[in-house]
Amino acid sequence: MKLLPFFCSLYLATLVDAKTGEIRIDEEKQYEQYQDIKRALENEDKRSWLYYRSYSRQTDGVEHTCVYALVNGKKEGGNAYNFEQGYTIPNGKGKREVKHQLLATTYKTPNLEGREKDNAMNVTKTEGDPGGQHYLLIYSDYQKCDILRLLSAPHSSECELYLHDSAVNGGVPKPCESMYGNACGKDHSSYRRQVYNESCKGPEPPKEETTPITEETETDTTTTSTVAPGC
Numbered sequence: 177m178k179l180l181p182f183f184c185s186l187y188l189a190t191l192v193d194a195k196t197g198e199i200r201i202d203e204e205k206q207y208e209q210y211q212d213i214k215r216a217l218e219n220e221d222k223r224s225w226l227y228y229r230s231y232s233r234q235t236d237g238v239e240h241t242c243v244y245a246l247v248n249g250k251k252e253g254g255n256a257y258n259f260e261q262g263y264t265i266p267n268g269k270g271k272r273e274v275k276h277q278l279l280a281t282t283y284k285t286p287n288l289e290g291r292e293k294d295n296a297m298n299v300t301k302t303e304g305d306p307g308g309q310h311y312l313l314i315y316s317d318y319q320k321c322d323i324l325r326l327l328s329a330p331h332s333s334e335c336e337l338y339l340h341d342s343a344v345n346g347g348v349p350k351p352c353e354s355m356y357g358n359a360c361g362k363d364h365s366s367y368r369r370q371v372y373n374e375s376c377k378g379p380e381p382p383k384e385e386t387t388p389i390t391e392e393t394e395t396d397t398t399t400t401s402t403v404a405p406g407c
Contacts, residue, residue, distance in 0.1 A: 298311075314355070324338070
């Protein structure tokens with residue numbers, strides 16, 4: 177029992193050393209060149225894997241893994257993109273794969289005066305859906321990684337880091353890792369909850385056949401009508 181105060185003090189010291197992210201990066205002029213979300217969505221490498229994120233998503237107490245986004249193309253005459261979101265739920269008998277067909281509509285956030293390119297997107301299940309989840313592109317190198325912030329989160333500070341399919345086996349590039357730490361938090365494991373693992377990609381790209389969509393109960397519920405990217 178005498179050890180308890182020591183461990184509590186050690187845990188609190190770790191939390192004190194942790195650094196929260198700087199949300200102001202989202203709207204600073206010097207970062208605008210890295211926030212063209214249409215350019216990021218139109219990358220030749222259409223599949224991206226959610227490598228790690230700052231929040232937890234579960235079904236029946238089991239963490240979702242192998243989350244990916246597959247951009248299927250841009251709708252004609254607009255700023256909307258069709259894409260597939262998929263993830264895996266491990267279980268004692270193996271795993272269950274879930275897939276959703278979603279729509280991402282891009283737009284500009286109003287906080288940076290003179291912004292020229294769309295830097296955010298609203299994700300819905302259908303076109304014209306009044307609900308949805310809003311995401312802001314914090315940073316993209318337009319080759320290997322993209323960092324998104326969930327604007328629909330309670331404090332608008334939760335983040336996701338995606339790596340493109342061709343780059344995921346190489347791990348997170350240093351510039352992306354640094355930007356994520358500055359924008360989303362660092363020096364504590366809670367800011368980087370690993371989602372991707374080596375079994376996700378496998379020797380061949382995942383098959384494109386869709387499986388029946390299953391309604392699921394998740395720990396971080398939403399009042400909108402769509403499942404968020406980063407399921």
